[in-house]
Amino acid sequence: MNAATPTEFFSNMPSRLMPEAMLERLQGRFGERCSTALPVRQQHGRDESPFDAPPPAAVIFAQDNEDVAFVVALAHEHHVPVIPFGAGSSLEGHLLAVQGGVSLDMTRMNRILRINTEDLTVTVQAGVTRNQLNNELRHEGLFFPIDPGADATLGGMAATRASGTNAVRYGTMRENVLGLTMVTPTDGAIHTGSRARKSSAGYDLTRLYVGSEGTLGVVCELTLKLYPLPEAVSAAICFFPSIDEAVKTTIQIIQTGLPIARCELLDINSVRAVNLHDKLGLREAPMLLMEFHGSPASVAEQAQIVQDVARDHGGEDFDWATTPESRNKLWKARHSVYFACLQTRPGCRCVTTDTCVPISRLAEIINASVLDVEATGLPYFVVGHVGDGNFHVGYLVDPQVPSERATAEALSQRMVEHALRLEGTCTGEHGIGLHKQAFLIEEAGVGAVAVMRLLKQALDPHNIMNPGKIFEL
């Protein structure tokens, strides 16, 4: 627990105690897979968000769907919260036991159940991570594109409607989950979707659960779309005189309809941090990191178009990485930005924004956000899945200095308000969690949030599933 604990904004939530009778039944079924040891509870009571809350009362390590169904049914009976836990990489406090209850660790449910190479589908347990899946798929000549950076579990990625670097071409978890096995509070285990590519059979329960942040049930299994590994892949970096020129290059690429596979922005602070962290020796300037997928001829054609656009915006030092090794080095650097930046200020915590706007307004909001943070003197970095109009500013705050956190929150607030004026969203991929609940109401409106609450009350009448997240009831 750090100094911020007593003042966390959610500290007035009701804490719901777990009755002794429930703990006994959990211990009876799960034995050593039910832990009340403080270190285990503490490890499951935090995530990558800057928030702190008391740990859950117990941690259950589920091994199969029946384990999950047992826990949810028992919790439903006793009105006790259940918080599904995957890799622990949430940035929005999703994993915090803000109302007490049980953390349901899904990481032992990590089997790849079935790869259908002919249909380009795979069925996995929720605890499988994206790297685990892609390591397995490589032998089949296939891959799963959704890449939020962290080696998250696929269940967690579904819960937050994750996306990341490949979304500009391949979509997000919304587009790539074909079906789910969910354990629900009201109806036990249910199956949604099918292995068909499309369906008009009833309400789209798959899409309702994708992005529901654990508040409607527990993702146990997922059937996902796969893609053939592209015949040719080429990555490129290019440096720009300003963030503005880098973003304008992106906007123009997207508007042409060019099927770029990845288009990532790193600001100068991010480049400096990864240079230190990964010893890369990159030029210290705003940078686009791009990737192209297709046939060799198509990749070459895309690359030529992009180079021409970039040069018009002052892009220089175009550098190509066509071998897997050189590409992996670049993407590893991209994925280490978050931790590399944390290390530039020892002991800091990171308040991360996640706005996403219509592509034509992206330069405007990034420029304004940079000016705004520069004026405060707070250390920060900017990275972006700019092809989607999505970017993150990380504010590096000293947890011992409450005014820094307040400054970061005020910057974030102004950025979200700006994004909403531009008809964007307060969160492109991280979810609402604890922290963006007021933003959700501002973005969606009171009526739409009222409809969401009706859904929650209908599907989780005792409010046991990850309570206190997305909205308060």
Place this chain on the structure above:
Amino acid sequence: MNAATPTEFFSNMPSRLMPEAMLERLQGRFGERCSTALPVRQQHGRDESPFDAPPPAAVIFAQDNEDVAFVVALAHEHHVPVIPFGAGSSLEGHLLAVQGGVSLDMTRMNRILRINTEDLTVTVQAGVTRNQLNNELRHEGLFFPIDPGADATLGGMAATRASGTNAVRYGTMRENVLGLTMVTPTDGAIHTGSRARKSSAGYDLTRLYVGSEGTLGVVCELTLKLYPLPEAVSAAICFFPSIDEAVKTTIQIIQTGLPIARCELLDINSVRAVNLHDKLGLREAPMLLMEFHGSPASVAEQAQIVQDVARDHGGEDFDWATTPESRNKLWKARHSVYFACLQTRPGCRCVTTDTCVPISRLAEIINASVLDVEATGLPYFVVGHVGDGNFHVGYLVDPQVPSERATAEALSQRMVEHALRLEGTCTGEHGIGLHKQAFLIEEAGVGAVAVMRLLKQALDPHNIMNPGKIFEL
């Protein structure tokens, strides 16, 4: 009303009478835009399905969101059904007033509100049709790809989660609606989504309403994704010795990951019918009708790969259409298959199937379905969006001969059971409507349908929105 009326399977549904007080209030607000004339009611009481039901008690012609909100609020107060009505092209009885009530005609809400060329988005009223939209967009160098054949309204297309010929590359309404303005029974007008390409802000209400078949609220406005008109477009037809070889060609194309834009199958009966209807002189053999989008080089490359695959499967007479006129002629023929086939048997009605399966199982189920119908002697045709694993068999039944309808239903039943064994769906794009409710339970399971019912009860507590569709409460 034809001879089948008294025996329609849904004739035992409760009919809910509209109180005189409600009619007076409708007449007071809408004047001539509230019609109780029998021909108007009859026209709004049927669709392209083979079913008949008594017409609605009144038809309201809405002009704006406030009109819709007024009707829904009044109907909510009086517990009277409201059935949103667009182009009337439903194939599954969605527009039939099976429990009485008001048909809400949306076709006068046909304004394109805002085209954002820079962001590739458009906002339209629900009564805009897809052809109207694309005629407008052409001047901007953009298009909206979803093409269910009929010139449906975009509100109707959202309601049934429509797809059609371009879905293999561009997705369905599920992937292409960014946001909605809905009038809901509980919370009036609400907005879902934003103009950002992706979002993790709360429950995915957009996807919940897309495909809800008018049972949760009325679609009033839609914000849609657009695409730049491809630099090059090329269409091709190719004839095969059997349906099996045509489908196997498709499977192989999809498995390579080639970004084919359209891939349509026409069986020999469909080809004969369009030859008669459109005077085309096509070779009478199973045919694939394909389209490729991209740069000139990429289109040429795709075409070469596809020709090689097709030749391996006995494909012959590869014929290219690269001018807009020659392409339009082919696609007009494709879109007239349904009506062309109806005309081959004057007075007939069509029972249409809509199964969709994982691509590797497509040849198997089409072959079995053709054998099955051939054994009955019933006239039929097969068309398919085969790139998605989706195909339709149309059974042409004489409405005066009840045994033909029974035969068609039995064939359809066996095909759906087959599709479900192959992990497919009973409906790829037409929806559940009246007719596939038992199939939905078989496909989704009792638990998932129970969850759908909870959603319906929460969002439409008086069951006024298009009652009796998808499931009975």
